[in-house]
Amino acid sequence: MSSDPGVHESRHPTLKQYVGIAIFLFVVTLIEFVIILPVDFRGAGWTIAPLAILSAIKFAAVIFFYMHLKFDNRLLTWVFLGGLALGFAVVFALVALFLSWTPSPRSYAAEHAQPCTFDHEYVCAQYKPAPTPLPTPTPEGGAAPTQVPAPDDASVNDSGELVAVGQQIFLTGQGEGTATGCYTCHTIAGLEGAAGLLGPDLTNIGAEAGNRQPGVTADDYLRQSITEPEGFVAEGVERAVPGLMLMALTSGLTENDVDALVAFLKEQQ
């Protein structure tokens, strides 16, 4: 075999092709990252197939081009793919043996596992203690929420209770119905857990809502923002990106849930 540099080189991709592959790998990794960006997609079963396919494509690009298997003796391809296939077979066999296709706990773990309790700023984040029933009363808002009777809601007498329910829905997405937790996108300063950065800051929404649309009261504005989020987009508000807060995110809420959220948001002044 001659190893004359000229001959040797012609079997390798050109610099341009190498740059192309590098960009390709970069973009595919970015796509993978974007797939798991929305909170509801993280860990969702359907993401497994696209993620596996994308990484298989990256894998192939590296071995066939960077490792130039494509241009080398066929025997090397078989040697490598043979080991790779055996490796896969080992994974497949073991997973099949333990029936662990999903991460669900088997009987022992199901009986003995304990929730995460380690106390650290980030850790065990999904098990933060439930928020205190009432948000701290704000000075500008005048009286504390408990002392303000709900102006136009007959079904619930205690507006403080309604506000607390609203806060609960805001932080969990769970009311009588369900919605994507508002906290994932919205920040309310001083409310632990509400630190989302995808939508507008709602810290003072109670004071601002009445001025958003001419002739629309704070109540109606908030109600419409929740029930018909695609109806209008707040203008001149930071992070008021159209198309992010979609009907589908909130359509699972019941009338009462919306009432509670509106009551809660009005208190954010």
Add this chain to the structure above:
Amino acid sequence: MAHHTEISHHAPEEEHPTTTGINNRKLLMWVFLSSDCLFFGSLIATYMVYRGQSLVGPYPVDIIDVPITTISTFVLLCSSFAMVRALAATNEDRQGAIIFWLLMTAFLGAIFIGFQVYEFNLFKTEGLRIDTNLFGTTFFTLTGFHGAHVTLGIVWLLGLAWVAKKGRVGPKTALDVELAGLYWHFVDIVWIVIFTLLYLIGGFDTGPAGDPSLVPHSITGFLGLI
């Protein structure tokens, strides 16, 4: 590698014929990489089998930070590109470029390892050690062995750069660089698999929901970084 001389890079390399028609060192490298697939395959299988079986936290979702690791994944991908450039420079006998790209590859690999050291340390302070739960054991074993592979690769590349500095790397000895490259790219593809499996797919696994007075809560660190 006693037959490397400084006299001429351009004399055709004396390669004795082999029955396979493939240089024996290169075949050995591929056989090794093939067997390494089995090594990592069994560690991955272990991770998969014990996925979701931990009895105490922290569980993956409590601790895995996908954005940071996406960045270190990019760094490792870039290092593979640098490696490719090192081999091209070797074939073209551009001495300065050989050393530059070899060192660049090692440097990017070292940054990747830096991220890993940071991550392991953070996990430790956050309460996940190798003996904390099955997640910790399988996670640290798998990513730790990968990190060891990267570290070995860095040492190899630095050694090559040192030899290159003495002018002993060129087209005639391109196989030396090529073999290091094969190893390096292999380590990169193993990471492609680990990143997908342990971070993008398994990184959101939760433990059992606890006390009903504790409510689910988003990982604000995740979004806060974007």
